[in-house]
Amino acid sequence: MVYLLLENGFEMCEALVPVDVLRRGGVDVVTVGVSDMSVTSSHGVVVTADKAFSDISVSDMEMLIIPGGQPGVDNLWENDSVKELVRKVYGAGINMAAICAAPIILARLGILDGKKCVCYPSCSEELKDAQFCDGVGVMKDGNIITGRAAGDAYDFAFAILEALRGAEEVNKVKSAVCYE
Numbered sequence: 001m002v003y004l005l006l007e008n009g010f011e012m013c014e015a016l017v018p019v020d021v022l023r024r025g026g027v028d029v030v031t032v033g034v035s036d037m038s039v040t041s042s043h044g045v046v047v048t049a050d051k052a053f054s055d056i057s058v059s060d061m062e063m064l065i066i067p068g069g070q071p072g073v074d075n076l077w078e079n080d081s082v083k084e085l086v087r088k089v090y091g092a093g094i095n096m097a098a099i100c101a102a103p104i105i106l107a108r109l110g111i112l113d114g115k116k117c118v119c120y121p122s123c124s125e126e127l128k129d130a131q132f133c134d135g136v137g138v139m140k141d142g143n144i145i146t147g148r149a150a151g152d153a154y155d156f157a158f159a160i161l162e163a164l165r166g167a168e169e170v171n172k173v174k175s176a177v178c179y180e
Contacts, residue, residue: 002029002164003056004065006049007076011069012041013153014099018065021157024176025169029065032056034082035075042069053081063164064089068100068120068149077105086111095163099147099156103127106144117146154179 002022004015015031022029033039033049040046064086066076076082083105089096090111098106103119104126106112112130118139124132133139137152138159145163147156158179162170173179 001060002027002063002065002160003032003051003061004029004067005032005034005053005076005082006039006047006067007034007072007079007082008036008040009042009069009072009075010039010067011072011100011150012043012045012047013150014069014102014147014156015041015065015067016047017153018067018097018157018160021154021161021173021177022164024173025161025165027161027164030056034079042072056085058085058088058092058094061089061092061094063095063097063160065160066096066098066102066105068098068102070101073101073105076102077108083109093143095143095145097145097147097156097160099152100149103146106146111144112146115141115144117141117144118148119146120149 030050034053037049100120101123104123107127116131137148138155158170
């Protein structure tokens with residue numbers, strides 16, 4: 001099961017493009033309402049989450065995805081249960097993906113120390129102990145995938161799909177959505 005966290009202030013395309021691409025690729029992905037089942041994006045679009053945060057478990061998790069957006073990332077960071085979940089996921093060696101401002105959550109928890117990663121350019125100062133790869137849209141280092149920004153949402157989603165189901169499935173989905 002792939003879980004994607006939704007908190008008020010999330011960036012819509014960084015969350016919903018991966019959901020769409022992964023579901024097209026046959027991945028069971030569930031959106032998770034962290035504070036509420038009804039979640040408002042950073043631009044005022046309301047989305048209903050599939051599952052409540054209290055109902056998810058690390059035991060059935062294949063990947064955790066954290067979209068960016070402000071104040072969504074700040075809201076996630078202020079939630080101790082989210083930080084505890086991220087630590088458990090990392091400790092269990094489960095795949096993780098974060099885009100835009102969300103990699104700073106991983107960086108603040110020490111998860112990106114020594115790893116190649118990207119994030120929204122103005123957040124890069126938070127990646128002190130990571131290897132920030134400037135000018136790159138998506139970076140995979142081990143079981144962690146990071147994305148730069150909303151404009152990289154499809155490439156981020158395809159990198160996640162490839163990590164979970166392989167290049168052949170990515171090519172099928174790219175063809176289906178006319179991605180060139």
